[in-house]
Structure formats: structure tokens, C-alpha cells
Amino acid sequence: MPDTTPLDDREFGQFQSWLHRAAGINLSPAKKALVAGRLFKRLKHYELKSYGEYFKLIMSDQRKGELQVALDLLTTNETYFFREPKHFDFLRQQVLPNAAPGKVFRVWSAASSSGEEPYSLAMTLAEGLGTTPWEVLGSDISTQVLAKARNGHYPMERAANLPQPLLVKYCLKGIGRQDGTFLIDKPLRNRVSFVQVNLNEPLPGLGEFDVIFLRNVMIYFDQPTKTQVVARLLPQLKSGGYFIISHSESLNGVNDTLKLVAPSIYRKP
CATH class of the missing domain: 3.40.50.150 (Vaccinia Virus protein VP39)
Structure with a gap:
């Protein structure tokens, strides 16, 4: 499998609407590279050829735990002690x-x-x-x-x-x-x-x-x-x-x- 798998706009749209439904989070188009980067190792893990296949996998009931993994990867944000x-x-x-x-x-x-x-x-x-x-x-x-x-x-x-x-x-x-x-x-x-x-x-x-x-x-x-x-x-x-x-x-x-x-x-x- 090549080291980069492109995330096409249609696939990005699927993750966008799912994340909005699941967590209320609005992913702007500028976040496309971040989504691709954070999920790429999960594609490798399951030896999948596309982000669309990974999306199908998390939406199928077979992999309940994987849905949470994807959610974790896409919702984590930077924080530190005594911020603000x-x-x-x-x-x-x-x-x-x-x-x-x-x-x-x-x-x-x-x-x-x-x-x-x-x-x-x-x-x-x-x-x-x-x-x-x-x-x-x-x-x-x-x-x-x-x-x-x-x-x-x-x-x-x-x-x-x-x-x-x-x-x-x-x-x-x-x-x-x-x-x-x-x-x-x-x-x-x-x-x-x-x-x-x-x-x-x-x-x-x-x-x-x-x-x-x-x-x-x-x-x-x-x-x-x-x-x-x-x-x-x-x-x-x-x-x-x-x-x-x-x-x-x-x-x-x-x-x-x-x-x-x-x-x-x-x-x-």
C-alpha cells in the first residue's frame, strides 16, 4: 500500500456529516489534511485501500470499538495546565x-x-x-x-x-x-x-x-x-x-x- 492514500471530497464529506451528527463538530474543508493524517494509520491497520472503506467499516456494527477510536482521533484537542x-x-x-x-x-x-x-x-x-x-x-x-x-x-x-x-x-x-x-x-x-x-x-x-x-x-x-x-x-x-x-x-x-x-x-x- 502506498504511503499516502488520497482522501477525496466525497469521503471527507462522509466524515464531516458523521462528526457533526455524532459530536456537533463542524469540520471545515481546511481540516481535510488533518482528518487524512489522523485516520491513515487505521487504514493501514485494517489494510484498507480507501477512506471510504474505512468509513463503511466504522458504520457497520461489526466494529463497535472502532467507531470510538475514530471519534477519539478526530476530537482530541491540545490543552495544558492553567491555560488562560x-x-x-x-x-x-x-x-x-x-x-x-x-x-x-x-x-x-x-x-x-x-x-x-x-x-x-x-x-x-x-x-x-x-x-x-x-x-x-x-x-x-x-x-x-x-x-x-x-x-x-x-x-x-x-x-x-x-x-x-x-x-x-x-x-x-x-x-x-x-x-x-x-x-x-x-x-x-x-x-x-x-x-x-x-x-x-x-x-x-x-x-x-x-x-x-x-x-x-x-x-x-x-x-x-x-x-x-x-x-x-x-x-x-x-x-x-x-x-x-x-x-x-x-x-x-x-x-x-x-x-x-x-x-x-x-x-x-
């Missing part, structure tokens, strides 16, 4: 000091990817809440990144934005074969739970949250999907709770019940 640090500053300075003592303070990272965001949140809560109990939930559509998140084991370069005192306090440095990596300490890891959630489908019972982070995922959605996803998440947010999106995103025309309190930070009345 202003959001963590806002939590630390404006939100946590007003948390009701004795009540469990809950935060949901709704597009948690490989876990960097939920663990950054966990460190922020552990530092800022004193004796107030708290929990963090991380969810993602990809089972592959959730498995990484549960392990809490990262290459050292991922710690670039992680403040040194927090790195020392909440992480273990890898030695020997694990050199060049770090592990989130077990007591912190145990307070973060991960669950697979497709934001494009009815949500499982997750309870109510004081803060919901929905960052760097809406950029993949078209306007109607954004509207549906936000409408689906809002009932899970307590009154007076905060809804935080990425600085590169906006809720203009998506939702009018939330009040903007700072750039990319909204509050539920």
Missing part, C-alpha cells in the same frame, strides 16, 4: 472567598480532554477553599483522553504554565524510567472524577455545579449546536453560578439569560 490563567485568578480572587462554608463546592470541566484543566481546577480549589469540601468533574467525548486524564501522568513540558509551588505540592517527579514526566499526587487525583459525556446528547445525571468550564470546544460547533449545548448545560448550573468559556469564544446570539461579568466569564442570575 485569568480564569483561575478570577476563581481564586472573586469566587472561592464567597463559597458557602460546609457546602460541597462543585466544578465541572465539560471538555476536559487529557485532564490538565480539571487538575488545574483541583489545585486552585485545594489552595483556596480551606476546610470547605469540594469536587471536580471532568468530562469528554473521547474515552482515550479520559483514560489519560485518570492516570494523571504527563510529560514534564506540560508543566510549563504550572506554578512551581503547586508542582512541588501536588505532583510527583518521575525518576528512572519515568524521568522527564510527572504524576498528579493520589490524594488530589482521588478528588477528581472523569466521565464520558457527549455534549450533543441528553446529559446523564451529574447534579448541580457552582462553576462550569466550557472552554475551547465551542470553536468546533456551528451556531445552532452552540445554542443547544449551552441550553443543555445551564440547568446543571446553580443560580448565581459561573459559566466560563474561552477568550476566543463568545455567547453572542447563543444565550441571553447569562450575564457577562468579565471577559468570557458569565453568571447565571
